[in-house]
Amino acid sequence: MFARRIVVVGTGYVGLTTGACLASLGHRVVCSDVNATKVEQLSRGEVRIHEPGLTELVQEGIAAGRLEFVVGSAGAVAEAEVVFLCVPTPMGAGGEADLAVVEAVAHEVRELLPAGCVLVTKSTVPVGTSARLRELVGREDVPVVSNPEFLREGSAVHDFLNPDRIVVGSDSQDAAERVAALYARLGAPTVLTDAASAEMVKYAANCFLATKLSYVNAIAELCERLGADISDVTEGMGYDRRIGQSFLQPGPGWGGSCLPKDTAALLQVAGAVDFDFPLLQATISSNARQRERMVAKVVEACGGSLDGVRLGLLGLTFKAGTDDLRDSPALEVARLLAARGAELVAYDPGLRGDEAALPPEVELVDDPYQAAKEAAVLVLLTEWQEFRALDWNRVAEALQGPVVVDTRNHLDPDVLRRAGLSWRGVGRTPVAGGPA
Template identity: 85%
Template sequence: MFARRIVVVGTGYVGLTTGACLASLGHRVVCSDLDAAKVARLSEADVRIREPGLPELVREGLAAGRLEFVVGSASAVREAEVVFLCVPTPMGADGSADLAAVEAVTREVRDLLPHGCVLVTKSTVPVGTAARLRELVDRPDIAVVSNPEFLREGSAVHDFLNPDRIVVGSDTQDAAERVAALYARLGAPTVLTDAASAEMVKYAANCFLATKLSYVNAIAELCERLGADIADVTEGMGFDRRIGQSFLQPGPGWGGSCLPKDTAALLQAAESVDFDFPLLRATITSNERQRERMVDKVVEVCGGSLAGSRVGLLGLTFKAGTDDLRDSPALRVARLLAARGAELVAFDPGLRGDERDLPEQVVLVDDAYQAAKGAAALVLLTEWPEFRTLDWSRLAELLDGPVVVDTRNHLDPDVLRRAGLTWRGVGRPTG
């Protein structure tokens, strides 16, 4: 494999993981960012993103001289063979992806790119973005390639280095092959296609997963009404190879940095070409309803009203193993509980307490026992493994109401029952 000179624009979650992992594959990588303080920290291997293996890769890349961090992209791209755009594409007011940052960087570097350089979109972008960027660059010697990421927070380094597939799309075959060759050492199946199809792959995959989760949450509610057990139902479903066992876990709704904005963006894209997509619309509506359902469970165990009731929360991040609060279903449920009058005290092992997205209605404490003290109910919202090993007898003594609402079906009902607690899950008989 030939080592390439690569520039990664943006050192957020996707950009930093992409840069560090490509450096670990032997490439010479320069990561650029506008935040000088962040660049200084990363240059000292000070990684503030909670991601297993990432600090080590950054440290190793810096020590080997294969990884570098710089302020601004203008000087960095002058000797690049491949430039990855890993800048934010947040959801706009109409649900579509906001490409302002992608387009701004493209305008900034287009005249500085070396002859024959390849410009790659790694961020999730709508179908047609590659064509739009080709117009912006307006240089026949510069190819634009779509190479979507499929990284799960909490296992991003593993996912990058052990991918299910590599998707590369371009209307220039040679450019697509050059980008695919960057991953040659990984030996993963590679899909070479046109740019529009590659852009669609990411949306189609994420929206399918969101639909699967909404479906399972709906089946869980039906199990509650008919007296079935969702744990047994999904076990029986998961052995069917056409379905698989992943994404069959009910919960308080799906969220995070990808699924909400990607479902909204694909729905908006469908509407822009006059295509009705009722299945995707129902997926989104069902997810909103799921959060209300979790609140209704808490209201029920608290006697029909939350006004003035103290409620303890276990977990606020959108999934265990991360410190990410972006569109966290746990936070959405917390806000709905606060709107019903609950006083909220929460513990999350992934949070420091200075996160900007923490709602003011939530008091963050140092451990689960403080969250439980005097609470009318304890609500598990994020599936941190350490919650399974809490001293539940001690928690039972601290709680005013001996009820745990487990929105992830994460805890062992028998353990809680022996501690004198009532367990309420999702789609399962009451413990």
Template identity: 75%
Template sequence: MFARRIVVVGSGYVGLTTGACLASLGHKVICADVDAAKVTRLKAGEVTILEPRLAELVAEGLAAGRLEFVLGARNAVADAEVVFLCVPTPMGSGGAADLAAVESVIAEVRELLPSGCVVVNKSTVPVGTAARVHELLDRADVAVVSNPEFLREGTAVHDFLNPDRIVVGSSAQDAAERVAALYAKLGAPTVFTDAPSAEMVKYAANCFLAMKLSYVNAMAELCERLGADVADVTEGMGYDRRIGQSFLQPGPGWGGSCLPKDTHALVQVAEAVDFDFMLLRASIDTNTRQRDRMVAKIRDAVGGVLDGVRLAVLGLAFKAGTNDLRDSPALAVAEKLRAEGAELVAFDPGIPAAVPGMTDAVRVVSDPYQAAEGALGLVLLTEWPEFRTLDWPRVAGLLAGKAVVDTRNLLDADVLRRAGLAWHGVGRSPVA
């Protein structure tokens, strides 16, 4: 495999993981970002993203001279063979993806790209974005390729280096093959297609997972009403190879940086071509309802009133293993609890202190037992495995009440019962 000179524009979850992993495969990578403080930290090997192995790969890349960080894309692209766009595409007006960052980068580097360079859309972008980028570039000598990422926060490095598939979309076969060759060492199946289909693959995959989660959350509510146990139901479903065991865990709703914006974006894309994606809209509505249902469950567990009630909250990040608070269902539930007058004291292993503008609904503490002290009830909102091994008799002694609402079905109900606590799960009968 030939080593390539690669530029990665954007050093967030996707960009930093992409850059560090490509450097680990032997390529020469320059990561560019507009945040001067971030660039300074990364040059020193300081990684603030909580992601297993990422800091190690950055340090290895820096030490080997294969990884470099610079301020601004224009200072990176002069000798690039491949330029990856890994910039934010947040939810914009009406739910559509906001492509301002993509368009800004293209305007910045358009005249600086060397002839024969390939521009790669790595960010999640609507169908038609590759064509839009090609139009904005207005460079017949620069190809555009769609190469969506399929990285899960908390396992992003593992996912990059052990991919289920590589998807490459372009009308320029040579450019597509050059991008696919970057991953040759990984030995993954490669799907070659056109750019619109490659762009659609990412949305189709994420929206399917969102619908699967909404389905299991609805099934959990039905189990509660009928006296069935959702854990047994999903176990029985998961052995069916047509369904599989992943994404069958009920919870407080899905969130994070991808699923909410991607589901809304695909609804907007569908509406633009006069297609009413009713199934996807129902999944979004079900997710919103799930958060309200968790609030109702918590309210009932502590006696029917939340105003003035102190609650301990375990977990704020959108999933265990990350410190990402973007569109966190834990925060969404916490904000609804606070709106009803509850006083919330929260602990999260990945969030050591308050994050202004994000955790304003709670008081963040650095110890789970401090969160429990004097609280009428405890609410688990993020599935950190270390919560299972807390000293639950100690927690019981600190709480002013007995209710524990486990929105992730993470805890051992019998352990809590022996500690004198009443466990309330999702889709399962309470244990007291």
């Protein structure tokens, strides 16, 4: 494998992981960002993203001379063989993906790219974006390639270096093969296709996962009404190889930086070609309803009203192992609880307390026992592993009321019962507190 000169534009989750991992594969990588303070921190090997293994890879890349960070993309691309666009594509008006940053970067670098350089979209972009970028760049000697990422926050480094598949799409076969060759050492199955199909793969995959999660949440509610146990049901389902065991855990709804915006964007794409997509619309509507359903569980546990009721919250990030609050179902449930008059005290091991997304209605404390102190009900919203290992006798002493609402089915009901606490989960029969 030949080492390539690569520029990665953007140093968020995707960009920084992409740059550090490509450097670890032997390529020479320059990561650019518009935030000068961030570039200075990264140049010192300081990574502020909560992502296992990422700090080590960044520091190793810098030490080996294969990874560097610069301000702005214009100067960096002059000698690049491949340029990855890893910039934000947030949800815009009506759910449509906002490509303003992607297009701005393409416009900025189009005259600076050397002949033969490949421009790669790594960010999640709507079908047809590669074609739009080709027109915007307006150069026959600069091919555009779609190479979508499939990284999960909290395991992004592992996912990059151990991929299920590599998807590369372009109308230029040579350009697609050059990008695919960057990953040759990983030995992953590679799908070489046209640009539109590669762009569609990412949306189709994420929207399928969202549908699977909404489906299992609906089955969990049905289990509650029929007296079945969702844990046993999903175990029985998961052994079917056509279904698999992943994404079968019920919870307060799906969220994060990808699924909400990708489902909304695919609906917009479908609408643009006059395609009605009721299945995907139902997936989104069901997810919104799931958050309200978690609130209803807490209201019931509090006797019918939350007005002035103190609640302890365990977890606010959208998933354990991250510090990400973007479209967090936990945070949305917290907002809904506050809107009903609850006083909220929360603990999350991934948060520092200075996150701009934290609503003023939530008081963030330094440990879970403070969150439990004098709370009428304790509500688990994010599945941090350390919550299973809490001293539940100490939690019971701190609580004003004896009820724990576990929206992730994360805790052991028997452990809580022995501590005198009642456990209420999702899709399972409640367990009353009492002696063994």
